[in-house]
Amino acid sequence: MRRAAIEVAGEATRRLSIFTHDLEPGIYDDLDFLEVVKHLILSQRYARVRVLIADPTRAIKNGNAFVALGRRLNTYIEFRHVREDLRTHTEAFCIADETALVYRLQAARWEGIVDTYEPSVARVYGKMFDEIWQASEVEIEFRQLGI
Numbered sequence: 001m002r003r004a005a006i007e008v009a010g011e012a013t014r015r016l017s018i019f020t021h022d023l024e025p026g027i028y029d030d031l032d033f034l035e036v037v038k039h040l041i042l043s044q045r046y047a048r049v050r051v052l053i054a055d056p057t058r059a060i061k062n063g064n065a066f067v068a069l070g071r072r073l074n075t076y077i078e079f080r081h082v083r084e085d086l087r088t089h090t091e092a093f094c095i096a097d098e099t100a101l102v103y104r105l106q107a108a109r110w111e112g113i114v115d116t117y118e119p120s121v122a123r124v125y126g127k128m129f130d131e132i133w134q135a136s137e138v139e140i141e142f143r144q145l146g147i
């Protein structure tokens with residue numbers, strides 16, 4: 001799954017959308033993944049990374065390298081906490097530019113699918129992501145800088 005997330009993120013040229021339950025350690029804080037995200041942001045003027053998190057407690061409590069990157073590049077990376085009534089989604093996914101997708105039906109399991117060019121499927125999950133994004137709140141804890 002880590003390699004799949006890196007591969008899909010590497011396909012992004014302007015937007016990366018991530019729906020996660022707890023910013024899965026080992027995937028989204030992996031150095032290779034973070035390098036791909038940094039490259040996207042620094043090479044594309046209008047690049048955006050949007051992250052929906054169903055349960056951010058562990059990432060806030062234990063720290064996360066992706067959160068640290070998001071604090072430094074907060075103009076490009078935004079985290080939102082999924083509204084409580086929308087936390088029934090069991091899946092986890094990452095979408096690059098509405099074309100590439102890594103998807104797990106059950107976020108607690110590591111089995112899933114990955115495809116670097118599947119626009120019709122990516123659009124379906126992208127639409128769901130956008131609806132949840134609009135209904136969710138900015139996660140203030142991820143914006144605060146630690147001293």
